[in-house]
Amino acid sequence: MSSLPKRIIKETERLVSDPVPGISAIPHDDNLRYFDVAIQGPSGSPYEDGTFKLELYLPDDYPMCAPKVRFLTKIYHPNIDKLGRICLDVLKNNWSPALQIRTILLSIQALLGAPNPDDPLANEVAEEWKSNEALAIATAKSWTEQFAKEGD
């Protein structure tokens, strides 16, 4: 087993000792680069009161490249596709080694509060967001109710 870089150990310790409100990230016992993540939907958004599960993986060349992150909970959002893949600049071209797991998760939480239908990943969702925003928000709320509020 290769040892875990100090940077990852420090980030993990801080995620546990000083967690971000509304966000949890817990590494798997058998793979400390692989995290179970839960993000609370921001208040005032259609995702409010929902708990969204994600998975996050730190590739070998982290922090020279961004973490890999994906939603496991179904979500109706123009920048998140049916497989939970996320379109977010800081996960792609705007990644910088100065960013961290915590800043990435905060950016994802912020993306839930500020959908960007002009840079879509889920085209049908983005179309609806632009043509009938009220209906899109209602759908996002009902998906939150249906998929992001299961017991545990």
Added chain:
Amino acid sequence: MSKIPRNFKLLEELERGEKALSADSISYGLINQDDITMTDWNGTILGPPHSVHENRIYSLSITCDASYPEHPPIVKFVSKISLPCVNPEDGSVMIERFSTLANWKRSYGIETVLLELRKEMASPANKRLAQPAEGTTY
């Protein structure tokens, strides 16, 4: 090297398949675009030239269950084919007769399976085997 988790490995494989980064002679993708578990895949192999398979297109189903990639996927031909490693009853690729599955490594993927099957089809021992009618399925 750290171990890439199943889902992120499959996302990478999907991206290669979607962007057609792999060889021209094969293709693969998810059967259901919203299958968040990424379990059921379809694949195609373009029959290798200078063989009985030339110009034929073979469809396959590939199942990557929760044990993938620690364990190999379950691979079945949908199109009928005569090959020593394929069960003639149902088209399933028999693990013990196909070394890519028998000697499976975590670094292999769906692409490896399809390319190695295509090599089997082109091998001197197999390339002239009489084949079922084109377009028939199991």
